[in-house]
Amino acid sequence: MTESSPKDAAAVILLRDQTDPTNPAVFWVRRSEKLSFLGGFHAFPGGKMDPPDTQVEVANCNDAETAAAISCAARELFEEVGVLLARGVETLTKGQRASVLDDLDSGRMSWPALLGHYGFYLDADDFTYVGRWVTPPFSAKRFDTWFFLAHCPTKQEPSVTTDGELESGEWISARAAFARWQGSEVLAVPPVLHALQTLSAGLTGDLVSRFLATPNAHREPTRRIEFRPNYICFPVRTPTRPPATHTNCYLIYTSSEILVIDPGSPYEEEQQALAECISELIAEGRTVREIILTHLHPDHVGGVNALRNFLAGNVTVAAHQNTAEILGGEIPVNRLIVDDELITLQGSPTIALRAMHTPGHARGHLCFYEERTGTLITGDNIVGLGSVLIDPPEGHMHDYLNSLRRMRALPNLSVLFGGHGPAMANPQAKLDEYIDHRLDRESKILAAVQSGCATPAAIVANVYTDVSPKAHAMAERAVLAHLEKLESEGLVSTTPDGTYRPI
Ligand SMILES: [Zn+2]
DSSP: OOOOOOEEEEEEEEEOTTOOTTSOEEEEEEEOTTOTTTTTOEEOSEEEOOGGGGGOOEETOOOHHHHHHHHHHHHHHHHHHOOOOOBTOTTOOHHHHHHHHHHHHTTSSOHHHHHHHHTOBEEGGGOEEEEEEEOOTTOSSOEEEEEEEEEOOTTOOOOOOSSSSEEEEEEEEHHHHHHHHHTTSOOBOHHHHHHHHHHHTOSOTTHHHHHTOSGGGBTOOOSSEEEETTEEEEEEEOSOOTTOOEEEEEEEEOSSEEEEEOOOOOOHHHHHHHHHHHHHHHHTTOEEEEEEOSOOOHHHHTTHHHHHHHTTTOOEEEEOHHHHHHHTTTSOOOEEOOTTOEEEOSSSSOOEEEEEEOOSSSTTOEEEEETTTTEEEEETSSOSSSOOOOOTTTOOHHHHHHHHHHHHTOTTOOEEEESSSSOBSOHHHHHHHHHHHHHHHHHHHHHHHHTTOOSHHHHHHHHOTTSOGGGHHHHHHHHHHHHHHHHHTTSEEEOTTSOEEEO
16 A cells, blocks of 8 residues: 655745734634544644646745645635735736635636736745644645745735635634644644744844744654643554555553554554654653553554553553453453443543444544543544444444444534544534435445345445445445444345345
8 A cells, every 4th residue: 555645745835914923813714524634623724736837927935836835825825815925916906806716716817817918927035934733644745835925915805715625713822822733722733733822922133933843844754742731642653444554553641641442553664663752751750550451452452562662561442341241361451441431540630541342443432532622532433534334243233323323422522533534523423424425325225225136236336436446345344234234224125045135
Protein backbone atom coordinates (compact mmCIF):
# COMPACT_ATOMS: atom_id res chain seq x y z
CA MET A 1 0.00 0.00 0.00
CA THR A 2 1.60 3.26 -1.06
CA GLU A 3 0.87 6.38 0.89
CA SER A 4 -0.65 9.16 -1.16
CA SER A 5 1.71 12.06 -1.86
CA PRO A 6 0.67 15.37 -0.32
CA LYS A 7 -1.08 17.92 -2.52
CA ASP A 8 0.07 21.54 -2.59
CA ALA A 9 -2.09 23.93 -0.62
CA ALA A 10 -1.81 27.40 0.92
CA ALA A 11 -3.36 29.25 3.85
CA VAL A 12 -3.39 32.85 5.05
CA ILE A 13 -2.99 33.95 8.64
CA LEU A 14 -4.76 37.28 8.30
CA LEU A 15 -3.88 39.97 10.84
CA ARG A 16 -6.38 42.69 11.66
CA ASP A 17 -5.60 46.19 10.48
CA GLN A 18 -3.98 48.26 13.26
CA THR A 19 -4.09 45.35 15.66
CA ASP A 20 -2.43 45.33 19.08
CA PRO A 21 1.14 44.21 18.31
CA THR A 22 1.51 42.62 21.76
CA ASN A 23 -1.49 40.32 21.22
CA PRO A 24 -2.55 40.53 17.57
CA ALA A 25 -6.01 39.63 16.31
CA VAL A 26 -6.29 37.01 13.56
CA PHE A 27 -9.22 35.92 11.44
CA TRP A 28 -10.06 32.29 12.04
CA VAL A 29 -12.85 30.24 10.54
CA ARG A 30 -14.78 27.16 11.53
CA ARG A 31 -14.97 24.47 8.85
CA SER A 32 -18.42 23.15 8.03
CA GLU A 33 -19.55 20.09 10.00
CA LYS A 34 -20.54 18.52 6.69
CA LEU A 35 -16.93 18.26 5.50
CA SER A 36 -15.57 14.74 5.78
CA PHE A 37 -12.00 16.01 6.28
CA LEU A 38 -11.52 18.11 9.43
CA GLY A 39 -15.23 19.02 9.57
CA GLY A 40 -15.91 21.31 12.55
CA PHE A 41 -12.24 22.27 13.02
CA HIS A 42 -11.05 25.85 13.49
CA ALA A 43 -8.57 26.91 10.82
CA PHE A 44 -7.28 29.77 8.69
CA PRO A 45 -8.69 30.52 5.24
CA GLY A 46 -6.94 28.38 2.65
CA GLY A 47 -7.17 25.38 0.40
CA LYS A 48 -5.68 23.30 -2.32
CA MET A 49 -3.84 24.67 -5.32
CA ASP A 50 -5.65 24.89 -8.68
CA PRO A 51 -3.69 24.53 -11.93
CA PRO A 52 -4.48 28.16 -13.00
CA ASP A 53 -2.82 29.42 -9.79
CA THR A 54 0.54 28.75 -11.43
CA GLN A 55 -0.25 31.13 -14.30
CA VAL A 56 -0.29 34.25 -12.14
CA GLU A 57 2.74 36.53 -12.10
CA VAL A 58 3.70 37.76 -8.66
CA ALA A 59 5.73 40.96 -8.24
CA ASN A 60 8.91 40.80 -6.17
CA CYS A 61 9.05 37.01 -6.43
CA ASN A 62 11.42 35.18 -8.72
CA ASP A 63 10.64 31.66 -7.62
CA ALA A 64 7.82 29.96 -9.55
CA GLU A 65 6.87 27.60 -6.73
CA THR A 66 6.52 30.42 -4.20
CA ALA A 67 4.60 32.53 -6.71
CA ALA A 68 2.11 29.70 -7.27
CA ALA A 69 1.66 29.27 -3.51
CA ILE A 70 1.05 33.03 -3.05
CA SER A 71 -1.42 32.99 -5.92
CA CYS A 72 -3.27 30.04 -4.35
CA ALA A 73 -3.28 31.74 -0.93
CA ALA A 74 -4.66 35.00 -2.36
CA ARG A 75 -7.38 33.22 -4.36
CA GLU A 76 -8.50 31.09 -1.40
CA LEU A 77 -8.58 34.17 0.86
CA PHE A 78 -10.76 35.97 -1.67
CA GLU A 79 -13.07 33.01 -2.30
CA GLU A 80 -13.53 32.05 1.35
CA VAL A 81 -13.69 35.38 3.18
CA GLY A 82 -13.95 37.99 0.41
CA VAL A 83 -10.66 39.77 1.10
CA LEU A 84 -8.77 40.60 -2.10
CA LEU A 85 -5.12 41.06 -1.24
CA ALA A 86 -3.92 42.51 -4.53
CA ARG A 87 -2.46 45.78 -5.70
CA GLY A 88 -4.80 48.03 -7.66
CA VAL A 89 -7.94 47.15 -5.67
CA GLU A 90 -7.64 50.08 -3.25
CA THR A 91 -10.30 52.22 -4.94
CA LEU A 92 -12.91 49.47 -5.27
CA THR A 93 -16.11 49.77 -3.27
CA LYS A 94 -17.48 46.85 -1.31
CA GLY A 95 -20.08 46.29 -4.03
CA GLN A 96 -17.46 46.29 -6.78
CA ARG A 97 -15.40 43.73 -4.89
CA ALA A 98 -18.47 41.54 -4.53
CA SER A 99 -19.08 41.72 -8.25
CA VAL A 100 -15.44 40.77 -8.97
CA LEU A 101 -15.83 37.82 -6.59
CA ASP A 102 -18.93 36.77 -8.47
CA ASP A 103 -16.90 36.73 -11.72
CA LEU A 104 -14.61 34.19 -10.09
CA ASP A 105 -17.24 32.10 -8.28
CA SER A 106 -19.51 31.84 -11.28
CA GLY A 107 -16.61 30.68 -13.44
CA ARG A 108 -17.04 33.63 -15.83
CA MET A 109 -13.34 34.35 -15.38
CA SER A 110 -10.41 32.27 -14.21
CA TRP A 111 -8.23 33.68 -11.42
CA PRO A 112 -5.37 34.76 -13.74
CA ALA A 113 -7.83 36.21 -16.28
CA LEU A 114 -9.65 38.15 -13.60
CA LEU A 115 -6.49 39.77 -12.23
CA GLY A 116 -5.41 40.68 -15.77
CA HIS A 117 -8.82 41.97 -16.81
CA TYR A 118 -9.11 44.45 -13.93
CA GLY A 119 -5.41 45.36 -13.90
CA PHE A 120 -4.78 43.94 -10.41
CA TYR A 121 -1.56 42.21 -9.43
CA LEU A 122 -0.17 40.24 -6.51
CA ASP A 123 2.94 41.39 -4.68
CA ALA A 124 5.09 38.99 -2.65
CA ASP A 125 5.78 41.81 -0.19
CA ASP A 126 2.18 41.43 1.01
CA PHE A 127 2.68 37.76 1.94
CA THR A 128 5.20 36.77 4.61
CA TYR A 129 6.18 33.13 4.37
CA VAL A 130 5.96 31.42 7.78
CA GLY A 131 6.38 27.73 7.00
CA ARG A 132 5.24 24.63 5.16
CA TRP A 133 3.42 21.88 7.06
CA VAL A 134 2.69 18.39 5.77
CA THR A 135 -0.36 16.42 6.99
CA PRO A 136 0.77 13.35 8.94
CA PRO A 137 0.49 10.10 6.95
CA PHE A 138 -2.50 8.87 8.99
CA SER A 139 -4.67 10.76 6.59
CA ALA A 140 -5.63 9.63 3.11
CA LYS A 141 -6.02 13.29 2.21
CA ARG A 142 -2.65 14.89 2.72
CA PHE A 143 -1.57 18.45 2.08
CA ASP A 144 1.73 20.26 1.87
CA THR A 145 0.47 23.63 3.04
CA TRP A 146 2.30 26.93 2.64
CA PHE A 147 1.42 29.39 5.40
CA PHE A 148 1.58 33.14 4.80
CA LEU A 149 1.11 35.96 7.25
CA ALA A 150 -0.70 38.96 5.77
CA HIS A 151 -2.22 42.22 6.96
CA CYS A 152 -5.85 42.82 6.16
CA PRO A 153 -6.15 45.88 3.87
CA THR A 154 -7.61 48.90 5.69
CA LYS A 155 -10.88 49.15 3.81
CA GLN A 156 -11.67 45.46 3.65
CA GLU A 157 -13.49 43.35 6.22
CA PRO A 158 -13.43 39.55 6.00
CA SER A 159 -16.64 37.60 6.28
CA VAL A 160 -17.33 33.99 5.44
CA THR A 161 -18.82 33.69 1.97
CA THR A 162 -21.59 31.29 1.17
CA ASP A 163 -19.60 28.59 -0.62
CA GLY A 164 -20.58 26.10 2.06
CA GLU A 165 -17.12 24.97 3.12
CA LEU A 166 -17.01 27.28 6.10
CA GLU A 167 -19.57 27.76 8.79
CA SER A 168 -18.38 30.97 10.43
CA GLY A 169 -15.42 33.26 10.93
CA GLU A 170 -14.34 35.93 13.41
CA TRP A 171 -11.51 38.16 14.54
CA ILE A 172 -9.99 36.86 17.72
CA SER A 173 -6.82 37.74 19.60
CA ALA A 174 -4.15 35.06 19.30
CA ARG A 175 -4.10 34.53 23.06
CA ALA A 176 -7.88 34.24 23.32
CA ALA A 177 -7.91 31.74 20.45
CA PHE A 178 -5.19 29.64 22.03
CA ALA A 179 -7.01 29.78 25.37
CA ARG A 180 -10.13 28.39 23.70
CA TRP A 181 -8.11 25.37 22.56
CA GLN A 182 -6.61 25.02 26.04
CA GLY A 183 -10.12 25.08 27.47
CA SER A 184 -11.13 22.19 25.15
CA GLU A 185 -13.68 24.43 23.44
CA VAL A 186 -12.29 24.12 19.91
CA LEU A 187 -10.22 21.71 17.83
CA ALA A 188 -7.38 22.76 15.57
CA VAL A 189 -4.51 21.11 13.71
CA PRO A 190 -0.87 21.56 14.84
CA PRO A 191 0.13 24.38 12.41
CA VAL A 192 -2.83 26.49 13.53
CA LEU A 193 -1.98 25.99 17.20
CA HIS A 194 1.66 26.75 16.48
CA ALA A 195 0.68 29.99 14.73
CA LEU A 196 -1.59 31.09 17.58
CA GLN A 197 1.07 30.34 20.16
CA THR A 198 3.73 32.14 18.14
CA LEU A 199 1.53 35.21 17.64
CA SER A 200 0.61 35.20 21.34
CA ALA A 201 4.14 36.43 22.09
CA GLY A 202 3.49 39.48 19.91
CA LEU A 203 4.59 40.87 16.55
CA THR A 204 8.24 40.98 17.55
CA GLY A 205 11.27 41.42 15.28
CA ASP A 206 12.01 37.71 15.45
CA LEU A 207 8.42 36.69 14.67
CA VAL A 208 9.22 34.86 11.43
CA SER A 209 12.13 32.96 12.92
CA ARG A 210 9.89 31.88 15.80
CA PHE A 211 7.35 30.61 13.28
CA LEU A 212 10.10 28.65 11.52
CA ALA A 213 11.79 27.35 14.67
CA THR A 214 10.30 23.85 14.46
CA PRO A 215 11.18 21.12 11.93
CA ASN A 216 7.42 20.68 11.41
CA ALA A 217 7.38 24.12 9.74
CA HIS A 218 9.84 22.68 7.21
CA ARG A 219 7.67 19.81 5.99
CA GLU A 220 8.58 17.26 8.65
CA PRO A 221 5.22 15.70 9.56
CA THR A 222 4.14 16.10 13.18
CA ARG A 223 4.17 12.79 15.05
CA ARG A 224 2.72 13.94 18.34
CA ILE A 225 -0.61 15.54 17.53
CA GLU A 226 -2.54 17.22 20.30
CA PHE A 227 -5.91 18.05 18.75
CA ARG A 228 -7.11 18.50 22.33
CA PRO A 229 -4.95 19.30 25.36
CA ASN A 230 -3.77 16.19 27.25
CA TYR A 231 -4.87 13.85 24.45
CA ILE A 232 -1.93 12.97 22.23
CA CYS A 233 -2.76 11.22 18.99
CA PHE A 234 0.33 9.31 17.89
CA PRO A 235 -0.28 7.51 14.58
CA VAL A 236 1.92 4.45 14.08
CA ARG A 237 2.36 2.53 10.84
CA THR A 238 0.53 -0.81 10.96
CA PRO A 239 -0.53 -3.64 8.62
CA THR A 240 -4.09 -2.32 8.57
CA ARG A 241 -6.93 -2.19 6.08
CA PRO A 242 -6.62 0.31 3.17
CA PRO A 243 -7.03 3.21 2.73
CA ALA A 244 -5.59 3.48 6.27
CA THR A 245 -1.86 2.89 6.65
CA HIS A 246 -1.59 3.81 10.32
CA THR A 247 -3.38 3.13 13.60
CA ASN A 248 -3.77 5.93 16.14
CA CYS A 249 -2.23 5.23 19.51
CA TYR A 250 -3.56 7.65 22.14
CA LEU A 251 -1.55 8.91 25.06
CA ILE A 252 -3.78 10.56 27.61
CA TYR A 253 -1.83 12.33 30.30
CA THR A 254 -2.15 14.40 33.45
CA SER A 255 0.58 15.96 35.57
CA SER A 256 1.37 12.54 37.08
CA GLU A 257 -0.03 9.71 34.92
CA ILE A 258 -0.15 8.43 31.34
CA LEU A 259 -2.72 6.11 29.84
CA VAL A 260 -1.71 4.34 26.62
CA ILE A 261 -4.51 3.20 24.33
CA ASP A 262 -3.85 0.77 21.44
CA PRO A 263 -0.10 0.66 20.83
CA GLY A 264 -0.71 -1.17 17.55
CA SER A 265 2.49 -1.28 15.53
CA PRO A 266 4.43 -4.54 15.13
CA TYR A 267 7.31 -2.59 13.49
CA GLU A 268 10.37 -1.92 15.61
CA GLU A 269 11.08 1.63 14.41
CA GLU A 270 7.49 2.64 15.06
CA GLN A 271 7.57 1.04 18.50
CA GLN A 272 10.75 2.99 19.22
CA ALA A 273 9.23 6.29 18.12
CA LEU A 274 6.28 5.69 20.43
CA ALA A 275 8.60 4.66 23.29
CA GLU A 276 10.53 7.92 22.84
CA CYS A 277 7.38 9.98 23.06
CA ILE A 278 6.33 8.10 26.21
CA SER A 279 9.85 8.54 27.66
CA GLU A 280 9.54 12.30 27.25
CA LEU A 281 6.29 12.26 29.21
CA ILE A 282 7.88 10.04 31.88
CA ALA A 283 10.92 12.35 32.10
CA GLU A 284 8.55 15.16 33.07
CA GLY A 285 7.58 13.19 36.20
CA ARG A 286 4.78 10.90 35.09
CA THR A 287 4.27 7.15 35.31
CA VAL A 288 2.41 4.91 32.88
CA ARG A 289 -0.80 3.91 34.63
CA GLU A 290 -1.75 1.16 32.18
CA ILE A 291 -2.07 0.08 28.58
CA ILE A 292 -5.67 -0.19 27.45
CA LEU A 293 -6.95 -2.06 24.40
CA THR A 294 -10.11 -1.04 22.55
CA HIS A 295 -10.35 -4.43 20.84
CA LEU A 296 -8.47 -7.49 19.69
CA HIS A 297 -7.47 -6.70 16.08
CA PRO A 298 -3.74 -7.05 15.30
CA ASP A 299 -3.39 -3.45 14.10
CA HIS A 300 -4.45 -2.31 17.60
CA VAL A 301 -2.45 -4.71 19.77
CA GLY A 302 0.70 -5.35 17.68
CA GLY A 303 2.97 -3.23 19.87
CA VAL A 304 1.69 -4.17 23.34
CA ASN A 305 4.37 -6.72 24.24
CA ALA A 306 7.17 -4.48 22.96
CA LEU A 307 5.90 -1.55 25.02
CA ARG A 308 5.51 -3.75 28.08
CA ASN A 309 9.14 -4.87 27.66
CA PHE A 310 10.25 -1.29 27.20
CA LEU A 311 8.57 -0.44 30.51
CA ALA A 312 10.44 -3.40 32.10
CA GLY A 313 7.28 -5.48 32.40
CA ASN A 314 6.09 -3.04 34.97
CA VAL A 315 2.70 -2.16 33.51
CA THR A 316 -0.86 -3.46 33.54
CA VAL A 317 -2.62 -4.33 30.29
CA ALA A 318 -6.37 -3.86 30.50
CA ALA A 319 -9.17 -4.89 28.13
CA HIS A 320 -12.68 -6.31 27.98
CA GLN A 321 -13.08 -9.96 28.94
CA ASN A 322 -13.99 -11.01 25.35
CA THR A 323 -10.77 -9.41 24.12
CA ALA A 324 -8.68 -10.97 26.89
CA GLU A 325 -10.04 -14.46 26.18
CA ILE A 326 -9.12 -14.40 22.49
CA LEU A 327 -5.73 -12.73 22.88
CA GLY A 328 -5.02 -15.41 25.48
CA GLY A 329 -1.40 -16.24 26.12
CA GLU A 330 -0.04 -14.22 23.20
CA ILE A 331 -0.78 -10.88 24.82
CA PRO A 332 -1.53 -11.40 28.49
CA VAL A 333 -4.26 -9.09 29.76
CA ASN A 334 -4.02 -8.63 33.53
CA ARG A 335 -7.00 -6.46 34.24
CA LEU A 336 -10.54 -6.69 32.89
CA ILE A 337 -12.56 -3.59 32.13
CA VAL A 338 -16.33 -3.75 32.49
CA ASP A 339 -19.01 -1.54 30.99
CA ASP A 340 -19.57 1.77 32.78
CA GLU A 341 -16.35 1.51 34.78
CA LEU A 342 -14.77 4.89 35.57
CA ILE A 343 -11.02 5.20 35.06
CA THR A 344 -9.82 8.29 36.92
CA LEU A 345 -6.28 9.47 36.40
CA GLN A 346 -4.26 10.90 39.27
CA GLY A 347 -2.94 14.45 38.94
CA SER A 348 -4.25 17.42 37.00
CA PRO A 349 -6.25 18.22 35.00
CA THR A 350 -9.05 15.95 36.17
CA ILE A 351 -9.49 13.22 33.57
CA ALA A 352 -12.06 10.52 34.22
CA LEU A 353 -12.82 8.15 31.37
CA ARG A 354 -16.03 6.14 31.37
CA ALA A 355 -15.57 2.73 29.71
CA MET A 356 -18.38 1.79 27.32
CA HIS A 357 -18.76 -1.77 26.12
CA THR A 358 -19.74 -1.12 22.52
CA PRO A 359 -19.78 -4.41 20.58
CA GLY A 360 -20.42 -4.53 16.83
CA HIS A 361 -17.04 -4.28 15.12
CA ALA A 362 -15.70 -6.74 17.70
CA ARG A 363 -17.44 -8.47 20.61
CA GLY A 364 -15.21 -6.99 23.29
CA HIS A 365 -14.97 -3.51 21.80
CA LEU A 366 -14.56 -0.67 24.28
CA CYS A 367 -14.94 3.08 23.81
CA PHE A 368 -13.95 5.66 26.43
CA TYR A 369 -15.84 8.83 27.19
CA GLU A 370 -14.70 11.82 29.15
CA GLU A 371 -17.73 13.85 30.04
CA ARG A 372 -15.97 17.03 31.20
CA THR A 373 -14.66 17.79 27.70
CA GLY A 374 -17.04 15.60 25.68
CA THR A 375 -14.16 13.54 24.31
CA LEU A 376 -14.88 10.04 22.99
CA ILE A 377 -12.19 7.52 22.07
CA THR A 378 -14.02 5.40 19.51
CA GLY A 379 -11.51 2.69 18.52
CA ASP A 380 -12.72 1.10 15.29
CA ASN A 381 -16.41 1.81 15.87
CA ILE A 382 -16.02 5.18 14.16
CA VAL A 383 -12.94 6.02 12.13
CA GLY A 384 -11.59 9.20 10.57
CA LEU A 385 -11.02 7.57 7.20
CA GLY A 386 -12.17 4.48 5.33
CA SER A 387 -15.10 2.41 6.54
CA VAL A 388 -15.78 0.11 9.48
CA LEU A 389 -15.91 -3.60 8.73
CA ILE A 390 -18.63 -5.65 10.42
CA ASP A 391 -17.47 -9.22 9.84
CA PRO A 392 -19.44 -12.00 11.60
CA PRO A 393 -19.15 -13.74 13.96
CA GLU A 394 -16.84 -11.18 15.69
CA GLY A 395 -18.84 -8.45 13.96
CA HIS A 396 -22.53 -8.08 14.75
CA MET A 397 -24.75 -5.55 12.98
CA HIS A 398 -27.54 -5.38 15.53
CA ASP A 399 -25.04 -4.73 18.33
CA TYR A 400 -23.16 -2.27 16.15
CA LEU A 401 -26.21 -0.09 15.52
CA ASN A 402 -27.06 -0.17 19.22
CA SER A 403 -23.51 0.90 20.04
CA LEU A 404 -23.69 3.78 17.54
CA ARG A 405 -26.99 4.92 19.04
CA ARG A 406 -25.57 4.73 22.53
CA MET A 407 -22.67 6.95 21.47
CA ARG A 408 -25.05 9.36 19.72
CA ALA A 409 -27.01 9.75 22.96
CA LEU A 410 -24.00 10.91 24.98
CA PRO A 411 -24.49 14.34 26.52
CA ASN A 412 -21.95 17.01 25.67
CA LEU A 413 -20.16 15.00 22.96
CA SER A 414 -17.68 17.30 21.20
CA VAL A 415 -15.04 15.17 19.48
CA LEU A 416 -14.46 11.63 18.24
CA PHE A 417 -10.95 10.20 18.37
CA GLY A 418 -11.01 7.19 16.05
CA GLY A 419 -8.60 4.31 15.62
CA HIS A 420 -7.60 5.61 12.18
CA GLY A 421 -7.50 9.04 10.52
CA PRO A 422 -7.80 12.54 11.97
CA ALA A 423 -10.06 13.48 14.87
CA MET A 424 -13.67 14.34 14.09
CA ALA A 425 -14.97 17.65 15.46
CA ASN A 426 -18.48 17.01 14.13
CA PRO A 427 -19.51 14.03 16.28
CA GLN A 428 -23.30 14.27 15.97
CA ALA A 429 -23.16 14.73 12.18
CA LYS A 430 -20.66 11.87 11.89
CA LEU A 431 -22.71 9.47 14.02
CA ASP A 432 -25.91 10.32 12.14
CA GLU A 433 -24.07 9.67 8.88
CA TYR A 434 -22.88 6.26 10.15
CA ILE A 435 -26.33 5.24 11.38
CA ASP A 436 -28.12 6.47 8.23
CA HIS A 437 -25.60 4.74 6.00
CA ARG A 438 -26.15 1.36 7.69
CA LEU A 439 -29.95 1.71 7.70
CA ASP A 440 -29.91 2.72 4.05
CA ARG A 441 -27.82 -0.34 3.15
CA GLU A 442 -30.10 -2.52 5.22
CA SER A 443 -33.26 -1.38 3.49
CA LYS A 444 -31.63 -1.98 0.09
CA ILE A 445 -30.50 -5.44 1.18
CA LEU A 446 -34.01 -6.28 2.34
CA ALA A 447 -35.43 -5.02 -0.96
CA ALA A 448 -32.88 -7.16 -2.84
CA VAL A 449 -33.94 -10.27 -0.92
CA GLN A 450 -37.57 -9.42 -1.62
CA SER A 451 -36.78 -9.11 -5.32
CA GLY A 452 -35.24 -12.59 -5.37
CA CYS A 453 -31.54 -12.15 -4.54
CA ALA A 454 -30.90 -15.22 -2.38
CA THR A 455 -27.17 -15.19 -1.61
CA PRO A 456 -24.78 -12.56 -0.22
CA ALA A 457 -22.94 -12.54 -3.58
CA ALA A 458 -26.15 -11.81 -5.49
CA ILE A 459 -27.10 -9.11 -3.00
CA VAL A 460 -23.67 -7.45 -3.25
CA ALA A 461 -23.94 -7.36 -7.06
CA ASN A 462 -27.37 -5.78 -6.71
CA VAL A 463 -26.76 -3.30 -3.88
CA TYR A 464 -23.02 -2.45 -3.73
CA THR A 465 -22.90 -0.90 -7.19
CA ASP A 466 -20.75 1.95 -5.80
CA VAL A 467 -18.06 -0.42 -4.51
CA SER A 468 -15.20 -1.75 -6.64
CA PRO A 469 -15.33 -5.51 -7.42
CA LYS A 470 -12.08 -5.89 -5.45
CA ALA A 471 -13.98 -5.05 -2.29
CA HIS A 472 -16.84 -7.44 -2.98
CA ALA A 473 -15.53 -10.25 -0.74
CA MET A 474 -15.49 -7.77 2.15
CA ALA A 475 -18.92 -6.45 1.19
CA GLU A 476 -20.31 -10.00 1.35
CA ARG A 477 -19.24 -10.19 4.98
CA ALA A 478 -21.09 -6.94 5.70
CA VAL A 479 -24.17 -8.24 3.87
CA LEU A 480 -24.05 -11.39 5.96
CA ALA A 481 -24.03 -9.21 9.08
CA HIS A 482 -27.09 -7.34 7.82
CA LEU A 483 -28.86 -10.60 6.95
CA GLU A 484 -28.23 -11.96 10.44
CA LYS A 485 -29.82 -8.83 11.87
CA LEU A 486 -32.81 -9.02 9.50
CA GLU A 487 -33.22 -12.69 10.37
CA SER A 488 -33.21 -11.96 14.11
CA GLU A 489 -35.90 -9.36 13.46
CA GLY A 490 -38.04 -11.89 11.56
CA LEU A 491 -37.76 -10.11 8.21
CA VAL A 492 -35.83 -12.77 6.27
CA SER A 493 -35.25 -16.48 6.78
CA THR A 494 -32.54 -18.93 5.75
CA THR A 495 -33.31 -22.11 3.91
CA PRO A 496 -31.49 -25.38 4.66
CA ASP A 497 -29.29 -24.86 1.56
CA GLY A 498 -28.01 -21.57 3.00
CA THR A 499 -29.92 -19.17 0.81
CA TYR A 500 -32.13 -16.33 2.01
CA ARG A 501 -35.72 -15.44 1.32
CA PRO A 502 -38.15 -12.82 2.56
CA ILE A 503 -40.77 -13.54 5.17
ZN1 LIG B 1 -10.56 -3.37 14.21
